[in-house]
Amino acid sequence: MKEMKAYLVVSNETKNLATVREFVLNTLKEAGAPASCARQVVLAVDEAVSNIIRHAYKEFSSGTRTIDITVLTRGRCVEVILRDSGKEFDPATYQDPDIKEHIRQRKKYGLGLFLIRKVMDEVKYVFKSGVENELRMVKYINAEEES
Structure with a gap:
């Protein structure tokens, strides 16, 4: 895969989610990432940005x-770094949902972090007090995906 670094800034509006998905997908295509990897990374980024808009920036x-x-x-390796200045989130307080119960109750939300952790190989959250939140997500491409 070609070495690349791409950067995008969007405002906290859900209408920007399509722009974010397109940006990530196009960057990964240009780098030569396998389609299966690109789909998983796009899903994780979409969920993470949605969470930032809905939760970190809820009061704005x-x-x-x-x-x-x-x-x-x-x-x-594909690494995605998201930074925002919204409300702090402590991932240690998060518990994975009971998927069967989630489906039974027909809940529309609440699976974002669960999905992110399932499709990415590393997920690290850092809060710099009074400054910013930083979410780092890493996806490794295995040899089977490259062929």
């Missing part, structure tokens, strides 16, 4: 804050 008006998105590709 739509369009008044930004989300910085960096996509890095090198070797067999």
Whole structure:
């Protein structure tokens, strides 16, 4: 896979999710990432940005804050870094949902972090007090996906 670094800034509006998905997909296509890897990364980024808009920026008006998105590709590794200045989130307080119960109750939301952790190989969250949230997600491409 070609080494690349791409950067995008969007405002905290759900209408920007399509732009984010397209940006990530096009970056990974240009880098030569396998389609299966690209789909998983796009899903994770879409869920993460949705969570930032709905939760971290919940108290802010739509369009008044930004989300910085960096996509890095090198070797067999895709790394996505998301930064925002919204409300802090402590992933240690999160428990994976009971999927059967979630489906039984026909819930529409609540699977974002669960899905992110399932499709990405590494997920790391850092909060810099009073400054920003940073979410780093890494996906490794295995040899079977490259062929």
